[in-house]
């Protein structure tokens with residue numbers, strides 16, 4: 001299945017299924033707090049894989065003018081509605097990042113919440129971002145890494161050994177829709193960029209789906225969320241997380 005088809009099917013209930021999940025909100029608020037100092041109305045900002053405009057209220061709160069692209073027709077429709085509702089000044093285009101040819105260069109390029117995991121042509125994507133990034137620009141990639149301790153534990157506990165092997169060793173997950181999710185590590189970004197900083201998000205917390213379905217996961221989150229926040233900027237990459245935020249700059 002192609003990414004555009006998959007995300008077309010997700011677009012309708014993306015907000016209720018995903019954006020409103022408290023552990024997604026937690027991770028997004030961490031990403032926003034880290035992003036904020038890099039943003040101002042003078043900066044050219046590109047939101048890659050904007051989905052239904054999940055970050056548009058954040059951009060609006062900072063009075064930004066941004067550009068946004070997405071590969072999915074349905075996500076683009078939802079993003080246009082969200083932009084209009086918020087009165088956000090945004091140019092929205094339907095494009096895969098690897099094929100995107102903008103008329104400006106960007107100070108900040110954001111791939112939030114697993115956009116990169118849906119991309120298989122990582123080298124072409126990195127090359128395109130390199131081309132469209134301003135000299136002093138920064139790239140923010142929020143990526144599902146190969147290891148998330150809670151997901152691995154659940155896979156082993158419920159005998160999903162193939163899932164565990166595929167993600168941890170092959171760096172791939174195959175969804176129910178037969179879509180391949182790629183779990184990238186910073187080594188793959190380092191070919192093109194310098195990795196300036198990294199934050200492991202939800203490294204000691206469950207995934208948003210586990211949080212939704214298991215009372216134990218919710219109790220655990222309550223107990224350890226503050227510790228997770230403190231660990232995020234200091235844990236080594238191999239400790240993993242539900243997502244890792246990578247901040248990249250030009251070589």
Ligand SMILES: C[S@@+](CC[C@H](N)C(=O)[O-])C[C@H]1O[C@@H](n2cnc3c(N)ncnc32)[C@H](O)[C@@H]1O
Pocket residue numbers: 003004007008048049050051052054055069070071072075095096097098111112113114115118119
């Ligand atoms: C998991 S959603 C994340 C949406 C949003 N950024 C967020 O923070 O919730 C991934 C989005 O990336 C888009 N996408 C996937 N592959 C893409 C590509 N090659 N170029 C641009 N967008 C892509 C999908 O259509 C989808 O809307």
